[in-house]
Amino acid sequence: MLKLYKTLGWAALVVLTHSACTSSKATKKSGTAPSTETTARPKSSESGIKSYSQVITKDAKSDPGLFTIHKVGEKYFYEIPDTLLQRDFLWITRFAELPAGLGGGYVNAGSSVNEQMVVWQRVDNKLLLRTKSYSATAADSLPISLSVKANNYQPTLYAFDIAALSRDSSGYVIDVTKFFLSDVKAISGLSANLRRDYKVNRLDESRSFIASAKSFPMNIEVRQEMTYDASEPPSNSATGSISLVMNQSMVLLPKVPMMPRIDDYRVGYFNIRQIDYGSEALKADEKTYIRRWRLEPKDVEAYKRGELVEPVKPIVYYLDPATPMKLRPYIKAGVEQWQKAFETAGFKNAILAKDPPTPQEDPDFNPEDVRYSVIRYVASTTRNAVGPSVSDPRSGEIIESDIIWYHNHLRSYRNRYLLETGAANPNARTLNTPMEDLGEMMLEVITHEIGHALGLPHNMMASAAYPTDSLRSGKFTQEYGIAATIMDYARYNYVAQPGDKGVRYVRQLGPYDHYSINWGYRYLPNAKTPEQEVPTLSKWIEEKSGNPLYQFGSGNGGHDPYSQTEGIGRDVVKASTYGLNNLKRVAPQLYNWTAAQTNDYEDLSELYDELLGVWSRYIGHVATNVGGVYENRLKPSQPGYIYTAVSSKDQKASMDWLLTHAFTSPEWLHQAKISRNINPANQVESIRSLQVRHLDNLLSSARLARLMENDVNKVGYNVLDMVRQLQNGLWSEVYTGKPIDIYRRNLQKAYLERANYLLNVDPPQPARTFGAQLNLNQSDIRSVIRGELVRLQKQLRSTGSRSKNELTKYHVEDALVRINLILNPEKK
Known part of the structure; x- marks a missing residue:
């Protein structure tokens, strides 16, 4: 989790190549490197x-x-x-x-x-x-x-x-x-x-x-x-x-920096940036280098022949002495799972995990010593794990890394396991998750955090690499996992349905991991400068061009449906439908799997709140299709466009899905044994806040601006199409004459509030979309919102106030007053 990537304490096993410092505490007095400068x-x-x-x-x-x-x-x-x-x-x-x-x-x-x-x-x-x-x-x-x-x-x-x-x-x-x-x-x-x-x-x-x-x-x-x-x-x-x-x-830092490797935004690596004023370009040239450990083969000639060769200095992580014994095998396996990826890069035994040495084995061992990298086990209620590293700002060489595992983190994984896979996975239907399953989760989390420490950021596009229905196949998921990389936030297989046989539910290393490690770590002995490596590195990327298994997407911007956090499967609508179906199966059982077993409501309350969060994530995945723009990272030498709008058909279908699954009254969430036992009155407000969050997101300035761009890109689904479809769906009772229930009344009021914001409130700073400023006053957004409100006003006057339901009638009258004030703010 990325956001945050620096940790307490120091440890590093890697002994810096260009230092004359010795490792023994007894010899530390003379452990300084000679200098070429005298004073x-x-x-x-x-x-x-x-x-x-x-x-x-x-x-x-x-x-x-x-x-x-x-x-x-x-x-x-x-x-x-x-x-x-x-x-x-x-x-x-x-x-x-x-x-x-x-x-x-x-x-x-x-x-x-x-x-x-x-x-x-x-x-x-x-x-x-x-x-x-x-x-x-x-x-x-x-x-x-x-x-x-x-x-x-x-x-x-x-x-x-x-x-x-x-x-x-x-x-x-x-x-x-x-x-x-x-x-x-x-x-x-x-x-x-x-x-x-x-x-x-x-x-x-x-x-x-x-x-x-x-x-x-x-x-x-x-x-x-x-x-x-x-x-x-x-x-x-x-x-x-x-x-x-x-x-x-x-x-x-090393006296002689490692030769850096030039970054390429088509492959995901953390990086460092420098401005080179000595460049021959007609401007200061920005140089970007990836962050990576220094791995050099012991036997260069054997490496050239294609043999697997051990590195001069492997990457080694020690376990914290405080680590519970039952968890140690999983943590070590999580570290060494990367060995296969490094074999793709030509190295064997490139990364190792070791138990903490005894005082007799290494009297100088101290987690704060930068020569030791340590996986720290922290007694904390924090639910997290992080995998930062410290790198040389001159070259990007990773000097040291500590992985932090917080004690309570497995509780989060247990909860998600129950909620997202419990419908199809009997092992997940309990608060006492089997140790084998918990160990597998911990192993994969450690692998993910080690990936960060190796220089790899999140690759949110990898979860869209696989066809959604393939995630219901036991054969496919056991071989390929549920995403093309461990570096995505594809934690669990929520697509698998009851009756699917032999399906893998927990993430694992994927093909992108082998590809990215090879790209970043393969030793190129014939290249003497970073620039000499570029043709080979670019060739490797372009050989994989167009193959979704090897694409990179950061997930930033919120515009690409293929590059989203916590999602799996190529078709986000289908994946969210499967996930929602499973959630509807889990909700009625939540009481039986928790409070009925513990005679306590604490776990039930916690899991129900998290269930609402899971439902919200499924909604968010589909919402990204509306005004969505796919991003394909390309260089000018490659054919195609970097940005391509989601098709008109898919945008319209996604809005239909949202109106059906996000903005109707979610009666399935109202479980009396839950809501009437965990709080006195919060059910309606909890649903309202989630629905309104997605409504406001759909009507954000940035999304509306992308929809306006659809006009010039000939997509066929523009800002008017979206706002009209949304408004008609949200106010459908006005056309059918049905009573409006409390969830819908809240949602309709929220729609009017958002319309007022878009029409009458000038943001403190101009809205931005893809880095460009958007002037609301000079855009079609206010014209569309105003026009649709006038249309809604006419419909409410015509049919809305005739309802026989008194609350509905009052609500419509209130809505008419609100609309009048929005259209005529000077009357306030």
């Missing part, structure tokens, strides 16, 4: 610089590593080797602990606040910690590099007085206490927006302290507890304070 050192007799023994006294507690950290009383000192000045470091700031509600509940422990590259520089008797950016580059040999440096001058985060020289004068001692106890914005957990929202006045240094500082061969980890005075804190308001624990990580 004239100040003399200890110079003003302000004391002797080493005066600063680092015999009472000092020292921790050798990348820098030696000394604690003397309440002060912390860094002893920085001269060889590490001017070296590139990556500084990552993350939340370690935070108060409830911070950031509206969307920020978690482990969330990254900032990543920046830094260097240490000496100027006279000071050491400067300065940021460094690779977002603007030019080769040092080119004259323009002088301008790049002059016009991209980086700020100094802090200036430290040199307190002393090292014993052998090979380094510098600085006091870092004040730095970590000051409100340095670049490493703070409180953004300007949070400071404004919570009315933060200042950092209270008297209530702030350094909790710990640890040095490892490749990284330094510091934890600070920071307390701020705040007039309106997100929680514990009586204290007038916000306390945070921040984790500051500083990681040494």
